[in-house]
Amino acid sequence: MKQDVDCKETATTPVYPPMSSRQNQFEALVRGHSTDLYRYAYWLCGQDALAQDLVQDTFLRAWRALDKLREVGAVKAWLITILRREHARLFERKSMPADDIDDFDLPDPQATPERRTEESALRQAIARLEPKYRDPLVLQVLGGFSCSEIAAQLGLGEAAVMTQLFRARQKLKGQLGLDDQAAGVSEL
Amino acid sequence: MNCLEFRRRLGSEPACSSEDFVAHRSECAHCAAAHARAEEFESRIRAAFNVAVPANLADRILLAQTTEARHGGRGRRRGFAALVLAAAASIVIAVVAVNRPRSGVPELAAMVVDHLQEHVVGADKTGGPVPKQDVMDAFAARGVSLASVPDGVNYVHKCPAGPYSTVHMVMPERSGPVSVVYVADKRIADQVDFSRDGMRGRQLPLGKGSLVMVASADTDFDAIERVWKSAMGEAVAMSGSRDGVATGFAGPVQQSGSSGAVLAAP
Numbered sequence: 041m042k043q044d045v046d047c048k049e050t051a052t053t054p055v056y057p058p059m060s061s062r063q064n065q066f067e068a069l070v071r072g073h074s075t076d077l078y079r080y081a082y083w084l085c086g087q088d089a090l091a092q093d094l095v096q097d098t099f100l101r102a103w104r105a106l107d108k109l110r111e112v113g114a115v116k117a118w119l120i121t122i123l124r125r126e127h128a129r130l131f132e133r134k135s136m137p138a139d140d141i142d143d144f145d146l147p148d149p150q151a152t153p154e155r156r157t158e159e160s161a162l163r164q165a166i167a168r169l170e171p172k173y174r175d176p177l178v179l180q181v182l183g184g185f186s187c188s189e190i191a192a193q194l195g196l197g198e199a200a201v202m203t204q205l206f207r208a209r210q211k212l213k214g215q216l217g218l219d220d221q222a223a224g225v226s227e228l
Numbered sequence: 229m230n231c232l233e234f235r236r237r238l239g240s241e242p243a244c245s246s247e248d249f250v251a252h253r254s255e256c257a258h259c260a261a262a263h264a265r266a267e268e269f270e271s272r273i274r275a276a277f278n279v280a281v282p283a284n285l286a287d288r289i290l291l292a293q294t295t296e297a298r299h300g301g302r303g304r305r306r307g308f309a310a311l312v313l314a315a316a317a318s319i320v321i322a323v324v325a326v327n328r329p330r331s332g333v334p335e336l337a338a339m340v341v342d343h344l345q346e347h348v349v350g351a352d353k354t355g356g357p358v359p360k361q362d363v364m365d366a367f368a369a370r371g372v373s374l375a376s377v378p379d380g381v382n383y384v385h386k387c388p389a390g391p392y393s394t395v396h397m398v399m400p401e402r403s404g405p406v407s408v409v410y411v412a413d414k415r416i417a418d419q420v421d422f423s424r425d426g427m428r429g430r431q432l433p434l435g436k437g438s439l440v441m442v443a444s445a446d447t448d449f450d451a452i453e454r455v456w457k458s459a460m461g462e463a464v465a466m467s468g469s470r471d472g473v474a475t476g477f478a479g480p481v482q483q484s485g486s487s488g489a490v491l492a493a494p
Contacts, residue, residue, distance in 0.1 A: 061444065103297070187240065
């Protein structure tokens with residue numbers, strides 16, 4: 041009858057580890073996707089601190105809903121969807137003026153001064169894009185999503201996404217003073 | 229694909245790898261050159277998008293998550309307690325609170341899960357079936373007479389779970405080990421299936437107590453439920469005829485099933 045008090049046991053291989061496999065899965069998720077997610081969040085909200093908060097909130101929500109994740113291949117799209125919802129929840133009534141994009145001068149130690157200037161100019165040009173052009177471009181370039189996947193994420197038609205991506209690049213080149221031939225887009 | 233179609237595609241999806249896109253590029257020197265220029269521009273866009281990521285971002289996220297995981301339960305308990313206190317103001321709220329699952333896990337099962345997370349049974353303790361008499365004895369110590377012991381009980385121990393007295397067992401199933409905990413002094417009203425943190429479980433009334441099963445994989449709880457109901461049903465009949473002591477399973481053995489309410493993970 042007194043065995044109750046001697047209940048705890050130690051073991052190297054637990055028979056019942058309900059947290060560990062889930063925790064491992066989550067840790068792999070964070071280490072594998074936090075970088076891309078932060079960059080996506082940054083270009084979505086335009087501010088470093090907010091982007092960090094968004095990413096953290098996204099992962100905490102993902103942790104709570106981890107049981108719903110069934111396909112490993114869909115994990116990035118799943119996380120992006122969560123992040124977009126978090127962003128909408130927090131900032132849907134707050135548009136992001138281009139001036140809100142901060143921290144343009146994020147130095148790449150490998151880059152030459154000319155290159156840094158060019159990157160900074162390109163970042164400002166990206167920041168000045170209207171969200172309807174910037175959002176699909178971010179998803180394509182950072183997320184590696186196809187036009188159909190972007191269309192699904194944004195709730196748009198694939199043709200509309202293709203048009204927006206085309207125009208996004210044209211606008212960037214226009215802001216940078218590049219002619220279309222130099223960029224190789226529409227010299228026809 | 230003609231040149232115009234190629235350029236349109238190039239402008240919207242430079243990394244396109246569709247067959248016709250690639251084929252046209254290899255056939256048309258002008259378009260191939262345009263593609264090369266577009267790729268150069270794309271690399272500049274990529275570089276611009278790749279803003280520096282804050283140091284230790286992943287570690288900070290994991291810290292926030294583990295902190296939430298550790299304290300979330302306590303927070304939810306405080307929330308639950310607050311609901312119970314509100315009973316003084318409203319009997320309706322009290323009824324809701326008492327029946328409210330705590331973060332997807334019913335109260336009794338939550339206590340059992342808390343216990344299981346403290347009382348981790350090592351694989352070295354579950355190498356083979358324990359003597360059936362040990363199981364009988366553990367139940368007897370809880371005031372329950374078993375007529376038979378299901379096969380495949382590889383671990384048994386008398387444990388507390390919250391304020392309750394339990395028999396903690398491990399039954400290895402095809403899908404993995406299942407923690408089977410009989411709570412001798414608390415009978416719940418209904419069967420409930422639950423799911424949380426990657427684990428799945430079921431609690432059901434059994435005898436004068438309740439049976440709680442928890443596993444970290446999909447498990448045939450129906451089968452385990454059947455054998456334990458059978459064991460308890462026989463125990464009632466035998467103890468009633470043998471020594472007249474009712475062990476609490478007064479009626480016929482209930483039909484098992486998985487029709488209990490399923491609580492989604494939070």
